Structure formats: C-alpha cells, structure tokens
Amino acid sequence: MNFSSKLLENAVNEVSQLPGIGRRTALRLVLHLLRRPNEQTHQLASALNEMVDSIKNCKKCHNISDVELCEICASNNRNEEIVCVVEDIRDVMAIESTAQFKGVYHVLGGKISPMEGVGPQNLTIESLVGKAKSGSIKEVIFALSSTMEGDTTNFYIYRQLEGLGVTMSTIARGISVGDELEYADEVTLGRSIINRIPFENSLQN
Amino acid sequence: MNFSSKLLENAVNEVSQLPGIGRRTALRLVLHLLRRPNEQTHQLASALNEMVDSIKNCKKCHNISDVELCEICASNNRNEEIVCVVEDIRDVMAIESTAQFKGVYHVLGGKISPMEGVGPQNLTIESLVGKAKSGSIKEVIFALSSTMEGDTTNFYIYRQLEGLGVTMSTIARGISVGDELEYADEVTLGRSIINRIPFENSLQN
CATH class of the missing domain: 1.10.8.420 (RecR Domain 1)
Incomplete structure (x- = not known):
C-alpha cells in the first residue's frame, strides 16, 4: 500500500x-x-x-485486577478450598456469569504448548502446587479447553499434585443443553454416554 | 460482561x-x-x-496528507486538467496502484446520503465547482461506487458542472477481467453489452 x-x-x-x-x-x-x-x-x-x-495480577489467583488481591479472592463468601483452574480472565468471566461456582480460581495464563514455546515454567503452575502443598486446597477442578494443549496441561498439573491429598476433577463434557443428538460429534456423544449421570442428579439442575 | x-x-x-x-x-x-x-x-x-x-487535508484535492499540498497535486508530471472524483483516500490508493491515471484527484470525503445525514454541503463539492468555474478543468471522471448514493452524488455534481464546458465521464462498468460470464450478475452483464467498445480499442490495453 x-x-x-x-x-x-x-x-x-x-x-x-x-x-x-x-x-x-x-x-x-x-x-x-x-x-x-x-x-x-x-x-x-x-x-x-x-x-x-x-494493571496488576492478583497475587493469589493471578487473575487481572486493579488491586493486589482480586475481588473474588478477597470475598468472604467464597470457598477457598475449591480451586478452579482456568487459562485466562475470559474463562473466569464465563464461569462467573453462570453463578454456579462458589469456590475460587487459579489463572494459569495459558496452556502448555511446545509449538508456541510455552512450557510449565511460563505458567503459574508452581504457585498452584505451592498452595496445594500448604494444605489450603481440598479440590482442584480443571476447566481448560479440551484440546491437546489443554489435556497436556491438565495431566502435567495432575502429576504435580498427585499424592498431596487433593481431589482432582474436570468439568463435564457432553451434549450442550438444547442441542440435537444427530448433529453432535461422535467423540462428544460417545463421552456423554460413558460419563452418564444418575437420572435423579440431572433433575436437581 | x-x-x-x-x-x-x-x-x-x-x-x-x-x-x-x-x-x-x-x-x-x-x-x-x-x-x-x-x-x-x-x-x-x-x-x-x-x-x-x-494530519492535514491537501488544500487542492482534499486528500489526507502530511503537508499543505499533497504529493500528487504538487507533482509536475500530472495533468491537472483531468480530475478524477473519488470518495476517499482508499480509492486514490486503489487507482494509483493501477498506474493508469496521470491526472489529479478530487476527494469528496463521502457520498450524498440522506439516510446518514450527509448532504452536498458536507462534501467538498463546492471546491470542485470552484475549480471548474475557474476554467482549470477540462475533464471530470466520476469514480464513485455504483450504489444509489454514488449515483446520486454523480448526478448532483453533473448538474452543478453542466454548462461550464467540462467533459464528464464515468469509469467503465463491466465484467471483471478473468471472470466467467455465467457467474456475472445480469445488470453488469447487460451494461457491458450496451456499453461495448470497438474491438481494436480492447487490443490497446
């Protein structure tokens, strides 16, 4: 031009x-x-x-914040023993807007991706392991996207936290609410059958 | 959010x-x-x-420029008697990149659009008429997009310049070079037949 x-x-x-x-x-x-x-x-x-x-990062959850300790971490109404591991602030905003999660977050700042030169040391994994070692965490919920990088990161953290007495779970994968089965991809549909839940549980939501 | x-x-x-x-x-x-x-x-x-x-606008052609008189208007290799009327700087850049035009430009700054509240007084039409009245223009080439607004603007300027001894032309509309006839829209194809040119002329390009 x-x-x-x-x-x-x-x-x-x-x-x-x-x-x-x-x-x-x-x-x-x-x-x-x-x-x-x-x-x-x-x-x-x-x-x-x-x-x-x-701009700052919250010293506890590493989310973007204007102050040292973000609103969620500073709140008294949050269960600090349940930690949801997410990639960045957008995931925090998405989960917050569901109003279904009363624990706290841990923002990794990315996913392990050798292709893009992102290793575990570039993420806030060490800080998460530190929290787990100090005994302040009871459950960790993995909420990374289900890509190769997300799965790798989940597994890496899983190995780091193994034996520290932390329950580890991952968010449910399945058919979106309102979706037609015929248009769902096979992998998701297959997983949703393997990971089926008792019918009574589905009535609670 | x-x-x-x-x-x-x-x-x-x-x-x-x-x-x-x-x-x-x-x-x-x-x-x-x-x-x-x-x-x-x-x-x-x-x-x-x-x-x-x-940033400034060239005092002569109203194109965006860093100086009072833009490069094209200041050049000695341009025929100032042939003026191409365009909407904005993007059109100037597009025509310049063809290297087929050796005249100068007149940038209107928009098209007449009552829907968007743009009237003739919001454009640089008066300055164009002034140039024509001073006798410095021999030919005006309309190169606005062929939308309702473009056609309205062309016609408005046409009426303003009528009788001032200025030749007025509009760029050719037709099938794009390399395009297949079967995919062309009917209006364009129809016009390209009505406005057909002598075969010898097409050999010159």
Whole structure:
C-alpha cells in the first residue's frame, strides 16, 4: 500500500500488528478515527496506556485486577478450598456469569504448548502446587479447553499434585443443553454416554 | 460482561467503539496488548494521537496528507486538467496502484446520503465547482461506487458542472477481467453489452 501520509502509514502499521487485523482493516479503523473528534482518540490512547501501565495480577489467583488481591479472592463468601483452574480472565468471566461456582480460581495464563514455546515454567503452575502443598486446597477442578494443549496441561498439573491429598476433577463434557443428538460429534456423544449421570442428579439442575 | 478490573473495562469500552469491533473482539485485542511489552502499546497510542493531531487535508484535492499540498497535486508530471472524483483516500490508493491515471484527484470525503445525514454541503463539492468555474478543468471522471448514493452524488455534481464546458465521464462498468460470464450478475452483464467498445480499442490495453 502506498500512503500519501507518513502519519497515516505509521498508525496503520501499529494497528495492523494487533491479532486478526490486516492492513486493510487497520486502514478502515484509522480512517474512522480521523472522522470523529480528536478527543475520542486521545481517550482511547490514554485508556490503553493506563491499562498496560497500571494493571496488576492478583497475587493469589493471578487473575487481572486493579488491586493486589482480586475481588473474588478477597470475598468472604467464597470457598477457598475449591480451586478452579482456568487459562485466562475470559474463562473466569464465563464461569462467573453462570453463578454456579462458589469456590475460587487459579489463572494459569495459558496452556502448555511446545509449538508456541510455552512450557510449565511460563505458567503459574508452581504457585498452584505451592498452595496445594500448604494444605489450603481440598479440590482442584480443571476447566481448560479440551484440546491437546489443554489435556497436556491438565495431566502435567495432575502429576504435580498427585499424592498431596487433593481431589482432582474436570468439568463435564457432553451434549450442550438444547442441542440435537444427530448433529453432535461422535467423540462428544460417545463421552456423554460413558460419563452418564444418575437420572435423579440431572433433575436437581 | 463483568470485568474484574476497571482499567481493563475502560480499555475494552474504548476499543469496542471502533466500527466492526464488538466487546468480545475488543477484549481479545486488549488482552493481547497486556501480553506484549508496554512500550509497544505506548507506540500504538502515540501513533494514533499524533495522526489525529497533525494530519492535514491537501488544500487542492482534499486528500489526507502530511503537508499543505499533497504529493500528487504538487507533482509536475500530472495533468491537472483531468480530475478524477473519488470518495476517499482508499480509492486514490486503489487507482494509483493501477498506474493508469496521470491526472489529479478530487476527494469528496463521502457520498450524498440522506439516510446518514450527509448532504452536498458536507462534501467538498463546492471546491470542485470552484475549480471548474475557474476554467482549470477540462475533464471530470466520476469514480464513485455504483450504489444509489454514488449515483446520486454523480448526478448532483453533473448538474452543478453542466454548462461550464467540462467533459464528464464515468469509469467503465463491466465484467471483471478473468471472470466467467455465467457467474456475472445480469445488470453488469447487460451494461457491458450496451456499453461495448470497438474491438481494436480492447487490443490497446
């Protein structure tokens, strides 16, 4: 692309470094900025700057937070003995919105992925093992996505926590509520039969 | 969405105001910013700020430019008597990349669209009429998109320039080079037959 303006080109270059945004989309976004009042762009810029400069990770669960100890970890209504292991803040938000979980979280910050150069030492696994060793955890619930990387990470943590007297469970995989059986993939359908639950239990939800 | 951090929420709110970016995509982009070095986000922010604060419009063609008179208007190799009327800088970039046009441009800044509240007074039509009245233009080429708004804008300008001794033409509509006839829409195919050109002319390209 041949830009008539260096300023425009710089802005497009910066925006197109974001994931999933190519140069054409970047140009469209940047031209939109030029069409609206300058203050709005200043606000955008300072919101981004403030965020990266001032944001913290909760020292306990490693979730993104404005303060040292996040709201969930600081709450008295949470059972700190049940820890749900998730990949990042989006998973915490998803589980929180179900209002079904009253324990606390442990945010790994990713999954073990040799392809992307992410090893166990890049995640917050050591801190989780530390908590388990201190005896403050009774149950760990694995809630990572069921991909190869997720399964690897689950298994790695499982081996680390083995013998520490921690119950380990994983969230149920099965047919989505409301889904038709004929459209479900075989692996999920197969697992949902193997892991069937007593009918009385299903009535409680 | 329930954010654990006000700073994160602010950033997501700002980013999700961009066109075509919802809150989920905004969160994904913003989390990406948190994963990379802070300086990169500062660079992004200052590129956007500098752009909106310092960018100019060429005083002659109204295209986006860093200087008072854009490169194309300032060039000696351009025929200033042939003016191509386009909507915005993207059209200029598209036509420039063909290297087939040696005239200059006139950037309208949009199309007449009563639905979006854009009238002729919001565009740079007056400046184009001024140029035509001063006698510096011999031919105007309309290169707006062939939508209702584009056609309206073409016709409005046509009426304004009528009788000023300016030749007015519009870019050819037809089947794309390399396209199969069977997949072309009927309107385009119909027009391409009505506006057929002498075979010898087609050999020149």
